Amino acid sequence: METVRPKGERGSVYYFFVNRTSGKGRSVEVWNEIEKILKEKNVQYQAVTTDTKEEALEILKELLCTKQAIQAIVALGGDGTIHSIMNELIGSSVPFSVIPTGSGNDYARARGISKDYRKEIEKLLLNEQKKIDLLEVGNRHCMTVVGIGFDGKVADEANKMKWKRWLGGTAYFFTILKVLLTYKPSEIKLKLNDEERLFKKVWLIAIANHAYYGGGIKICPIAKSNDGKLDICVIHSLPKWRLLFILARVFSGKHVSMKGVEYHQVEKIEVESDEPLFVTADGEMMGQTPTTVSIKKEAFHVMN
Structure with a gap:
């Protein structure tokens, strides 16, 4: 599975950021199953697979600079991956979600997001958005x-x-x-x-x-x-x-x-x-x- 960088304009797409190293490689295993579900439901999606948070952020920055219609950014990984992506999304109106595959998964735990990825994809496709508070520490x-x-x-x-x-x-x-x-x-x-x-x-x-x-x-x-x-x-x-x-x-x-x-x-x-x-x-x-x-x-x- 190769990393695909965003290019040009396209319709409203779910972007899935998959951290290969998160959760002992579980992210890739879960993504393979999620991709089958998305294809079954004819959902427009793009996978962005990376080995490091730095690589994921570089690609996300490129994506946000384009004029593409983004339905949501979805992270498969742990709290470190989530923390990095969230800080890059601050100030945009692009909604964020997570499929927990890390070692801690405290954000997912607190928000009642389970490891039942089929259930969570069903919830995600309802497109129900809300705003939450954040903690601000310096910049x-x-x-x-x-x-x-x-x-x-x-x-x-x-x-x-x-x-x-x-x-x-x-x-x-x-x-x-x-x-x-x-x-x-x-x-x-x-x-x-x-x-x-x-x-x-x-x-x-x-x-x-x-x-x-x-x-x-x-x-x-x-x-x-x-x-x-x-x-x-x-x-x-x-x-x-x-x-x-x-x-x-x-x-x-x-x-x-x-x-x-x-x-x-x-x-x-x-x-x-x-x-x-x-x-x-x-x-x-x-x-x-x-x-x-x-x-x-x-x-x-x-x-x-």
Whole structure:
């Protein structure tokens, strides 16, 4: 299956971006089945198959510069692929959708998009569009969760893990245990809207637009992408052994009422720390603190 670059004008087309390396090669297997469905239904489509996010972005930029009628951009891949394509689509009215084939699939999980690709294609062809909020971090945007501190370090270590794409969400579990051995909490100054707060011994700050990150961790269980709010989870002032109890419940979202956990909903947050901390978004590295995150309401067109 070869990459086809966009050329000239044509009718309204669904463009499927297929990441060959995502999900242990599952993207290609799923695409082969999806293509059969599209042919059965006489749907106009174009496959764009790539090995890297960089290659996909180059082709997407070319496509958006043409005057072609695009029905939707559909990504077969994981959260990293989604993050890159979404940032390229910002400012356009082209709707976006995803068929989850990655290791984490947190965006798909939060939006109720299943791995039943036949069912999801049926939904996609209904052409029902809606707008969702995005998180704005500097000049970048994020669909799911910004992680700062312990979770930022975990994401950084997990991304370096040689076997991440084979272990899926389990990679985050093993990385959590590894990072926990040496990680030290920090002193953090937060500005929540206009209110300044000082937190000591902060383990992590999660800033969410959707509930999940890290391959199914329900860090901000009531986060919604259409309420115009950031959901903030701060875990602080705990010894390491108590943090373990919280982490044991965070996968189910039952940690928010526990001692040492604060939960807020705001439109903007500024984060300063006594030493630079990793900042991740959609599992991708975004830099270090200090940082500012704000909500960008109804900023993105989606098909699900």
